[in-house]
Amino acid sequence: xxxxxxxxxxxxxxxxxxxxxxxxxxxxxxxxxxxxxxxxxxxxxxxxxxxxxxxxxxxxxxxxxxxxxxxxxxxxxxxxxxxxxxxxxxxxxxxxxxxxxxxxxxxxxxxxxxxxxxxxxxxxxxxxxxxxxxxxxxxxxxxxxxxxxxxxxxxxxxxxxxxxxxxxxxxxxxxxxxxxxxxxxxxxxxxxxxxxxxxxxxxxxxxxxxxxxxxxxxxxxxxxxxxxxxxxxxxxxxxxxx
Amino acid sequence: xxxxxxxxxxxxxxxxxxxxxxxxxxxxxxxxxxxxxxxxxxxxxxxxxxxxxxxxxxxxxxxxxxxxxxxxxxxxxxxxxxxxxxxxxxxxxxxxxxxxxxxxxxxxxxxxxxxxxxxxxxxxxxxxxxxxxxxxxxxxxxxxxxxxxxxxxxxxxxxxxxxxxxxxxxxxxxxxxxxxxxxxxxxxxxxxxxxxxxxxxxxxxxxxxxxxxxxxxxxxxxxxxxxxxxxxxxxxxxxxxxxxxxxxxxxxxxxxxxxxxxxxxxxxxxxxxxxxxxxxxxxxxxxxxx
Amino acid sequence: xxxxxxxxxxxxxxxxxxxxxxxxxxxxxxxxxxxxxxxxxxxxxxxxxxxxxxxxxxxxxxxxxxxxxxxxxxxxxxxxxxxxxxxxxxxxxxxxxxxxxxxxxxxxxxxxxxxxxxxxxxxxxxxxxxxxxxxxxxxxxxxxxxxxxxxxxxxxxxxxxxxxxxxxxxxxxxxxxxxxxxxxxxxxxxxxxxxxxxxxxxxxxxxxxxxxxxxxxxxxxxxxxxxxxxxxxxxxxxxxxxxxxxxxxxxxxxxxxxxxxxxxxxxxxxxxxxxxxxxxxxxxxxxxxxxxxxxxxxxxxxxxxxxxxxxxxxxxxxxxxxxxxxxxxxxxxxxxxxx
Numbered sequence: 001x002x003x004x005x006x007x008x009x010x011x012x013x014x015x016x017x018x019x020x021x022x023x024x025x026x027x028x029x030x031x032x033x034x035x036x037x038x039x040x041x042x043x044x045x046x047x048x049x050x051x052x053x054x055x056x057x058x059x060x061x062x063x064x065x066x067x068x069x070x071x072x073x074x075x076x077x078x079x080x081x082x083x084x085x086x087x088x089x090x091x092x093x094x095x096x097x098x099x100x101x102x103x104x105x106x107x108x109x110x111x112x113x114x115x116x117x118x119x120x121x122x123x124x125x126x127x128x129x130x131x132x133x134x135x136x137x138x139x140x141x142x143x144x145x146x147x148x149x150x151x152x153x154x155x156x157x158x159x160x161x162x163x164x165x166x167x168x169x170x171x172x173x174x175x176x177x178x179x180x181x182x183x184x185x186x187x188x189x190x191x192x193x194x195x196x197x198x199x200x201x202x203x204x205x206x207x208x209x210x211x212x213x214x215x216x217x218x219x220x221x222x223x224x225x226x227x228x229x230x231x232x233x234x235x236x237x238x239x240x241x242x
Numbered sequence: 243x244x245x246x247x248x249x250x251x252x253x254x255x256x257x258x259x260x261x262x263x264x265x266x267x268x269x270x271x272x273x274x275x276x277x278x279x280x281x282x283x284x285x286x287x288x289x290x291x292x293x294x295x296x297x298x299x300x301x302x303x304x305x306x307x308x309x310x311x312x313x314x315x316x317x318x319x320x321x322x323x324x325x326x327x328x329x330x331x332x333x334x335x336x337x338x339x340x341x342x343x344x345x346x347x348x349x350x351x352x353x354x355x356x357x358x359x360x361x362x363x364x365x366x367x368x369x370x371x372x373x374x375x376x377x378x379x380x381x382x383x384x385x386x387x388x389x390x391x392x393x394x395x396x397x398x399x400x401x402x403x404x405x406x407x408x409x410x411x412x413x414x415x416x417x418x419x420x421x422x423x424x425x426x427x428x429x430x431x432x433x434x435x436x437x438x439x440x441x442x443x444x445x446x447x448x449x450x451x452x453x454x455x456x457x458x459x460x461x462x463x464x465x466x467x468x469x470x471x472x473x474x475x476x477x478x479x480x481x482x483x484x485x486x487x488x489x490x491x492x493x494x495x496x497x498x499x500x501x502x503x504x505x506x507x508x509x510x511x512x513x514x515x516x517x518x519x520x521x522x523x524x525x526x527x528x529x530x531x532x
Numbered sequence: 533x534x535x536x537x538x539x540x541x542x543x544x545x546x547x548x549x550x551x552x553x554x555x556x557x558x559x560x561x562x563x564x565x566x567x568x569x570x571x572x573x574x575x576x577x578x579x580x581x582x583x584x585x586x587x588x589x590x591x592x593x594x595x596x597x598x599x600x601x602x603x604x605x606x607x608x609x610x611x612x613x614x615x616x617x618x619x620x621x622x623x624x625x626x627x628x629x630x631x632x633x634x635x636x637x638x639x640x641x642x643x644x645x646x647x648x649x650x651x652x653x654x655x656x657x658x659x660x661x662x663x664x665x666x667x668x669x670x671x672x673x674x675x676x677x678x679x680x681x682x683x684x685x686x687x688x689x690x691x692x693x694x695x696x697x698x699x700x701x702x703x704x705x706x707x708x709x710x711x712x713x714x715x716x717x718x719x720x721x722x723x724x725x726x727x728x729x730x731x732x733x734x735x736x737x738x739x740x741x742x743x744x745x746x747x748x749x750x751x752x753x754x755x756x757x758x759x760x761x762x763x764x765x766x767x768x769x770x771x772x773x774x775x776x777x778x779x780x781x782x783x784x785x786x787x788x789x790x791x792x793x794x795x796x797x798x799x800x801x802x803x804x805x806x807x808x809x810x811x812x813x814x815x816x817x818x819x820x821x822x823x824x825x826x827x828x829x830x831x832x833x834x835x836x837x838x839x840x841x842x843x844x845x846x847x848x849x850x851x852x853x854x855x856x857x858x859x860x861x862x863x864x865x866x867x868x869x870x871x
Contacts, residue, residue, distance in 0.1 A: 083740050102727065151740075
């Protein structure tokens with residue numbers, strides 16, 4: 001089991017607000033890892049630091065053994081980390097196919113090869129029949145899948161998914177979970193996801209990290225952390241423990 | 243050259259700069275609240291200037307006296323433009339907004355050209371050639387009056403935004419559009435009001451400026467650009483910044499005209515703009531944008 | 533290569549293009565001097581509009597100071613011709629180089645320092661104004677008094693020196709515009725074209741997909757600048773006089789963006805259609821007014837302004853997209869404003 005990502009004692013402040021404090025964890029290749037916690041816990045901040053949107057104020061982030069903290073977002077992506085956005089950002093005037101092609105063109109300069117790759121991913125994600133539609137014409141669940149498809153087209157080894165289930169109905173959530181699980185099994189892509197939808201977390205994640213007020217309060221298998229008293233108190237509530 | 247010349251030129255420049263500042267204040271108010279880049283700003287001022295010219299040549303009415311009516315006319319024009327034309331464009335992409343106002347500007351400039359012709363007009367009042375002497379300082383009467391009027395108008399505007407309920411409502415819209423809507427403010431009307439106020443500034447500035455320079459239809463675009471330079475230099479969203487920027491530009495212009503060829507003086511304004519955009523985009527008094 | 537070029541283009545479009553092209557080739561045989569002048573103007577705006585469209589329509593960067601590149605192209609080749617006897621085709625290389633450097637500087641300053649949107653537009657205006665005033669004092673190329681190219685007799689067409697009758701200029705422009713059209717078509721379908729459109733749609737999302745947005749924005753600016761400067765070369769040799777006040781003036785910059793905006797920003801046919809429509813209608817208006825006995829300088833500009841207003845309000849994507857729909861030229865539902 002190779003270690004893919006190591007986050008080591010990172011911290012981030014935003015003028016007076018301690019958003020992240022002394023967070024450390026590591027990911028093995030092929031894992032599905034979830035980060036959960038109440039709103040404002042610092043989950044997206046953590047993501048943004050890994051994705052290169054901003055640099056941590058302290059600590060390091062290493063990917064495949066090399067430091068990536070402080071790199072630009074496009075540099076991080078080229079290293080092999082793909083990400084989605086919490087509020088989806090498709091390219092509205094482009095078609096579904098063209099959206100994914102933009103991603104596929106990162107590692108391919110041949111247009112035909114990029115198109116083939118785009119079709120491949122679109123069929124994996126079940127959007128192939130909508131490839132000619134403008135992205136602006138899609139429903140929210142479809143946009144979420146487009147977002148994932150586009151990030152996948154860049155051939156990442158690590159995929160960062162930011163609340164990709166938000167706004168989806170249970171059936172749609174199950175569908176997305178199935179797609180992600182399939183992708184993880186067939187391609188071995190490591191997935192780091194931020195989630196609020198516990199149904200998805202329990203179904204997908206092999207390990208879970210719980211953040212609260214920017215600090216780690218629990219880490220472990222899903223079954224363990226739902227019974228962790230600190231987690232129950234700060235986030236889940238007594239009912240979740242079942 | 244004796245020091246007095248520098249002083250006189252500098253003071254003259256600063257007074258003219260106050261008028262520029264008032265014009266820029268109008269732009270700042272509009273951009274700060276409605277977030278529309280008014281590319282027709284200088285052209286609207288040119289319209290105001292022509293109104294002053296016509297009133298003077300036909301009825302011998304002093305522009306300073308006509309300041310309020312001219313500002314009022316421009317207010318109505320601005321209000322109507324925002325409510326009628328610009329409103330749907332708030333949510334449109336930026337280049338659409340520019341193009342809309344560029345189109346308005348083109349129509350204004352060329353209509354003026356058709357109506358008044360390309361020749362320069364000016365307003366020569368009875369005191370146009372007078373000057374005051376304060377110690378070693380010699381100040382043109384027109385500049386002194388214009389500068390004073392500019393300050394008065396600006397102060398009135400500050401007071402409105404600071405103390406009146408409507409003024410504060412407008413500032414609320416600027417700070418938080420959705421919040422303002424949620425709280426029940428009639429944002430559309432307030433936007434139109436703001437555009438009207440910004441236009442009134444421009445109208446007043448025009449009435450003052452017509453005493454200081456000659457007007458042709460073509461000077462509009464130059465002043466739109468100048469207004470932008472001032473607003474960006476002084477600080478977007480800062481009303482005192484607009485006045486400060488205006489004074490700074492007026493000063494630079496006057497002194498540059500003294501040291502270098504007069505026609506090159508605008509180059510300094512542009513150079514200043516480029517420097518500000520690059521190194522301090524929030525301007526001198528502006529707040530740092532996120 | 534030819535096959536790939538024509539891939540996905542409908543037969544009707546091709547036939548239409550060929551017809552138009554054929555008509556344009558034989559036009560000088562039937563057109564009188566006046567009509568030829570109009571056609572030259574149309575092609576000039578179509579070409580320059582295409583070049584501007586690369587920066588704005590493809591990459592989403594609004595330049596309102598594009599006259600800089602026309603002016604630099606014009607002055608560079610004119611100066612080389614007048615002072616050193618260097619022909620315009622060689623001078624063109626220098627012109628493109630100068631424009632590319634200028635564009636690179638503007639782009640670098642803007643993009644490195646995060647100047648975008650409104651501010652970028654204002655920056656471009658400021659640069660254009662700076663050059664306008666600067667060239668007014670640039671005595672080596674005539675300053676504000678103007679720079680003049682020696683006008684020889686037009687008994688023979690000298691293509692090498694671009695001295696000749698209007699028909700020669702017409703064909704050169706036709707070749708340029710056609711070349712630009714093909715180039716834009718290629719660019720739009722290329723990897724770079726896709727990256728540009730991604731940047732235009734959402735720069736941050738584009739970055740998250742690994743696109744080095746700074747680099748690609750620079751490419752757009754530099755290519756656009758270089759292409760535009762070539763029209764400046766023609767400008768210089770066609771009009772034979774250059775005045776900074778005119779060539780760098782903001783109204784010039786606005787003028788050359790009217791066609792692509794009215795035709796359709798970001799589309800392939802937009803700038804060309806816009807040029808035909810705008811100039812055609814303007815001249816028709818001019819003729820109508822002459823016939824009625826009006827002579828109002830500025831009326832044409834008012835007309836342009838009204839057209840622009842109309843398009844911006846009613847047809848925000850320009851004339852071409854709805855026209856394309858009406859002609860049923862869409863291959864399938866996708867309508868990414870490509871052609």
